Amino acid sequence: MSGVVSKLRAYASFLAWLAGVYSEPWLSALALRLRKLSITARLRLTATLRGAEYPFSALHPAVRKAIRGRERELREPTPIQVLGIPRILRGENVLLVAPTGSGKTECAFLPVLHFLAAEREAGRLEPGVYVLYITPLRALCSDVARRLRSYVRSALGDGYLVGVWHADIKKNEKTKLAEKPPLVLVTTPESLEAILDTKHRFRKHLAKLRWVIVDEVHELAESKRGLHLLVLLERLKATFGIPRLQRILISATVGDPRRIARLFGGSDGKVRVVRDPGLRRIDAEVVLRRGRSAEELVDALEELMGKGSGYLVFVNTRSEAEELHAELEKRGLGDILVHHGSMGASKRREAERKFKDREVKAVVCTRTLELGIDVGSVERVFQVGSPSLPAYFAQRVGRASHRPGEPARGTLVCLDMNDLVESAAILSMLGRGSFGARRGPPPAMDLALRQALALVLQHGDKAGAQAVAELLGSLLSHVPASWGLGAREALRVLEERGLVEEREVVDVYGERARVLRLGGRFPEAWRKIGAFFTMIPERSELEVRHGRERVGVVDVVNLRLMKRGVVIRLGGKCWRVKELRGRFVIVEPEASDRFAIPVWRGGYVLAPQSVGLEVYRFLSKAARLHRRGTSLGEWRSGGVAFRLDEEARRGLAVLAEELSARGVPMPGPRRMVVDRVKASALGALDRFLGVSPEPRATTTVLLYPFGDYIANTLAALLWSSGSVSKVIPRSYGILVRHEASFDPLEYLLGAGRREVEEAVKSSPYVYVVAFELRRSFGYSRISEKTLEEDKLLREECVRQAKHRFYDVEGALRLLDWVRHGCISVSERLVERVGDLHPVSRYLFEAERPPAPAA
Structure with missing residues (x-):
């Protein structure tokens, strides 16, 4: 009998899953179409009732003046601005989901600027940080700050600052911010942790905080960095007694927006999803260069790029970026640069500037240029190998052709049949608005332990175990994560391991009290204090230096390569190793066509089952079309059109x-x-x-x-x-x-x-x-x-x-x-x-x- 029951249960769960698999393509397409119809009707009704300039017309006059004074004037609001700005003006927490180039940043910031202008007019805008703008990358901070600064200066005047704070900002710049706090602070989750824990002079300026804007939220939502940020926001509120922070989240490629909205609400209430269902049209070409040598791949790229410029060439790993750039350089294409996360920050910024100013034809890059770093106009995006996830390719191809009405143009260069079939499946998913289901936030016991340590560090030996436990418990309760232990247990674990210790102190009134302080094992475990502030997975790295210049970093597994006289390639140049000094590799420039390319851990992405299902769905469709005698050269899925070159088609x-x-x-x-x-x-x-x-x-x-x-x-x-x-x-x-x-x-x-x-x-x-x-x-x-x-x-x-x-x-x-x-x-x-x-x-x-x- 139990066998029959288990079989019935198996069939019931299987049929429920199978129904979802078979219905997903047409349900996704139908839902997308219905959302478009509904939003189009709302936009038309809003324009009829409130005028074509609404919701800009509802903003403070100073903000409207700032909009009109832009070099690229915002003449008419975009759909996401019509849908999102009124909700933000009503004080709602929102998740703004819209394609790249649709004005999401303005949608998030202009209504906040409206309130700031009103506060200044009423004489209530006192010195302090009112807006926290969080980005996942340090490289994004400066671009965002420059964009926001122009609006603040136009609407409020020169006396109000937009500041940037992260690890690459010089100490004297941070000192100035502590002396004269910015109205808007652009930073990363890791730098916010450092401010709370150790930057006491600046931390006090966060007491007036009212708004938090999180850009590219999908980059944080799937990792412990997202949980880390959520705990930090709760700590900010608890530290300064802030009753509520209005949370504004921004993304172009969220696969499951409702789940992210539930995750990021915290103690500030529900987050409403505001979505522009209009997917950006994509015009893609799929070419197959199967089994070709590196030289033949370069031939193909040179032919595809032609004599134009403004090309981003994405690869999936840092080693691939260095190898491909080296081959392009051998061909004499010196006007192509390389860009990845293991290069020195100054070298990355130089590549970004030269590309923006059209001093170079193209940049070979990894995910570092996938997000919204300002590199100017991108004519076309090339993707070498499968991008693995629909969201990744949507983000990358979204960098191209920002001119109104034009589709994003991209070319996928497939290196084998696996790349070809997987790329076609990913394009099919994008056409119906499916970015692939992503996993929820991970277990995070280490984050809970670290936040207990951070509270001890923040309060500087002045908080008792009871107070820290209660505060930690309150913080963790507002973040829906699998912590694996409670607040009191976390403190007990830290005490057993010598990371914290309790001691008795006597206050100025002679009263005795027991307080927590960092234990003797803390300096040993956290010798690199910078690692304490980040939840980015730690890598064991060697720093490559030429004089005072930081060339970049390589994983410690490359240590066997780093012998005196060996030539390595990093940042698109060759360097001869002079010597090893501890964790530093001292190098000098070297002109050579014989070199070793370092290897780096990571870069490969795991695909969810939805991608595997789409691969076989695409193959089944290709087989059916072939039986009917239909050409396999051209495909269309919703707003995505892609063509296969002759080799790919064959x-x-x-x-x-x-x-x-x-x-x-x-x-x-x-x-x-x-x-x-x-x-x-x-x-x-x-x-x-x-x-x-x-x-x-x-x-x-x-x-x-x-x-x-x-x-x-x-x-x-x-x-x-x-x-x-x-x-x-x-x-x-x-x-x-x-x-x-x-x-x-x-x-x-x-x-x-x-x-x-x-x-x-x-x-x-x-x-x-x-x-x-x-x-x-x-x-x-x-x-x-x-x-x-x-x-x-x-x-x-x-x-x-x-x-x-x-x-x-x-x-x-x-x-x-x-x-x-x-x-x-x-x-x-x-x-x-x-x-x-x-x-x-x-x-x-x-x-x-x-x-x-x-």
Whole structure:
């Protein structure tokens, strides 16, 4: 009886999930269309009743004057401004979601400036910081401040400042801000933490704070940085007794705006989502340069760019940026620069300035230029390799062609069939307004521990344990996160580890009291105090310097390369290593065409299951169109039109033709395809895996839209079996090299929760997380022995690794559906390479499609 019940439960959950999968494309498109119709009607009605200039006409006269005085006059409000400004004027917390270039910054700031102008007119605008403008990047701060400064100066006069505060701002500039506080402070979450903890002279100026604007909120919402900011806002309110902060959030690419709105409300009440449903039109070209050398890739980019200028070339990692720039420079294209986060700040700013002033043709960059840094007009965006997520490409291509009425223009340069199919799937999702579901905020015990330390640091040995515990508990209660412990337990953990200690003091009246102060282990754990203020995952880095110039940083794994005389490439230039001084690499310029490119951890993005599902949805559609004789060269999805070049079209046509063949099953949400590869067909897969032939080993390919998180979980489970020598998880399938007597699918279906949990616990990602968390738990270094002995630390590392890299519940649910027959399994015995499923063969590069005709 229990078996029947469990089967019914499995089918019920599967059918509910499947209904969502099949309905999502047309429901998303329908919802987008209905929102457009509703908003269009509201805009027309508003214009009829209140005039074409509303809501600008509702603003203070000084603000209207500032609008008219702009170099690029805001003649008519944009849709997001019509929808958002009235709500902000009513005092509501809002999340503004609109395409790049739609005037979101003005929508957020002009109504705040309206209130400031009214306060000045009434004589109530006293010295102090009234507006906090938070950006996720230091590089954004100066651009935002320059933009806001022009409005403040026009509306209020020269006596009111817009200040910038972050780690790159010089000490004397910060001293000036402490002496004469700005009206608006532009900063980052990390700098706000530093101000609260240690900058006592400036901190007092935040007592008058009334508005908080958070730009690019999607960059913070998915990480501990977002939780960190929320706790800091609660600390600000508690420190100065601020009754309410009006919260204004800004984003162009939020996948789930309602979830972010719920997260960011805190103690200030509900956040309303104000969305402009008009997606920016995208005109994209998809080109395939499969199996080409770096020189041929440069040929392709040179041909695609032509003689124009104003191009941003995005790549996915810093190493790729340096390598591609080096190849372009070899070709004699000296008017192309490089830009990434491991370059020195001055070098990045120089690249931004030269691009804006059109002194260079293009910039090869990573995500550092994805957000709103002002680089002037961008003619076209190039993306080399798949962008992995719809939101990333939307943000990148949104930098192009800001002229009214023009679509954003982009070119995706695909390096293999995997890139081609994934890029096409991402463009299809963007067309219906789907940015892909993102994960919620992570577990954050380390943040709770660190905030307890921050309160002790802020109050300077003057607060008792009871007061700190109550305050910490109040702060954490307003932030919906998985803290893993309570406030009192957090203090107990810190005291046990020597990070805080309680001592008795006597006040001026002779009264004895017990207060908290930092413990003796704090200086050891937090030797680099700058790391205390940030929740950005710590990397062990070496700083590369030429004289006083900071060239950039490289991960410490490059230490074996940094020998005297070795030439490295960083920031688009070659440098010869002179010597190592502790954590500094001293270099000098070197003209050389032989060099090593450093490697950096990170840069790769995990795709959710929605991307894997879209890959197979796109392949199914391509196969249907091919059977009908329809050309696969041009595609349209909503406001996104994309064309495939001849090589991409031929590659997709070959794949579609094989998928259309009789008897070839198509993987999808209801079917998993399993290729069991016999020894005679292993050669090509061995080349892809980079392994030598083994007489007792074979390969199995599992094709299904897993998504990267579920694929990682199943890969960890297979690895734990001890019978697997190599496993490659991807969002659309898993390739497994294993002993001939081992059956990967049978092993997966025989595993339960305990086996899956144990596999994840033994993952190397747990040690990656442990390195990042070690200081919060009182360690300057971490070892396997420490991780084994410290149960609390290990459990938290496992919790956070599961959230960042795995989906245990999703994997268990999927295996349950396969066991109960909800998902059918099509098994195929592969005796030669040609018998491999087309997806296995092309996407895992076992065989290349024919070269295009000359």
